[in-house]
Amino acid sequence: MLGPLMLKHHNGPVEPRLRAGGQAAAISLELELTLERILGRLLPRGTRAALINYPNHHNVGDPALYLGTIRVLRRLGVQMTYRCQHRTYSRDSLARELSRGTNVILINGGGNLGDQYPQQQARERVLADFPDVPTIQLPQSIWFANHVNLGNFATVVSRHQNLTLLLRDQASYEAARRYFDAPSTLCPDLAFGLGPLPRPLLASQDVVWLRRNDRESADPEAPRRTLDGVESIDWLDASPEEAVGGGFGVWLLHINRRLTENVGRVPSLWHPLARTFDPLAGRRLAYGCRLLARGRTVVTDRLHGVVLALLMGIPVVAVDNRKHKVGNFVATWLRDTPDVQLASSHDEALCMARDLLGAIPFTAAARSPGT
16 A cells, blocks of 8 residues: 555645535536536537547436536537547557547546556547547546556656646545656546436435445445444446346446447447436446435445535535545545535444434435426
8 A cells, every 4th residue: 555645634734615505506517617626628619539448337326426427528628539449449449539529638527546446447448549649637546556557657648748637536636746747637526517306216225325345345244234224335246237227228238238248349339328328327326326315314434425416415524435535535525515525434424324323304305406
């Protein structure tokens, strides 16, 4: 693991800070406008862009930030000319679109800038394949377990002539400035580009405990305890078919899989494959929102569990994950947000959630907006 910069909360002065006492809708709007301001400076209206690393899975946070990205880019007047998953990236297909007028490469945001996930391989290939093309790494958290891998990526970055890095928390921003020879900017997570979200159903539990059970969990066993009024779930508990809602979603998933299998042999299939991206992401996001909306409050160690609960107006207690990206993000952008609390342990998180419950009228927590 790397040193304290990568792994600790950033508890010092952070700018920009949100207004103390701001409500969920105001916070969402402020971060949405921050996204548009930062990306608008980098992407003039009429830009033709390729987007690398579409998240083709039902870890709901990644489809959420992808859809937020698309929504922001459309409002900025950016035209998408090429999109691919990390496993379907084709140098020849991207080169063809660049020759037709695409003038910037965007690499999808998230929490995979490091040596833990396969998206990094596609990122490094793109940077090496097109070292002269303007490229923007959309907001990421940085986490490398191995200094050699960090050094190798730093070399890839140094060889690129026109790369801009956007980082979604203060610790990652400081790491980028320390290790990478490229302009770096602090920028919110692109899931805030979704704007406020309607609550899709009535609350049926006091607390939904959305807990990780993967390599990023700091304490994978703690959330499995059975407690009255607490539903312990994860959005990866469902099958890929369940997460797209059955019926048309399953058919669409089948088409997506067939195209993914064959696009390597028939590169032109990237066009119909990309048409499945938005509707699949939308169905996965809807599934995740339904899970969270079952609770009057949410406790979670998933960053986008925090973000989506906030966008739906559900009070949330965040628990840090092993890589500290949850705590770092909350400390950077949501430190003074009354509906987002940061707990130091799962036991403390549950106590905080109980306190939040006492301040929420049941009718207000249980009804959907607009009813």
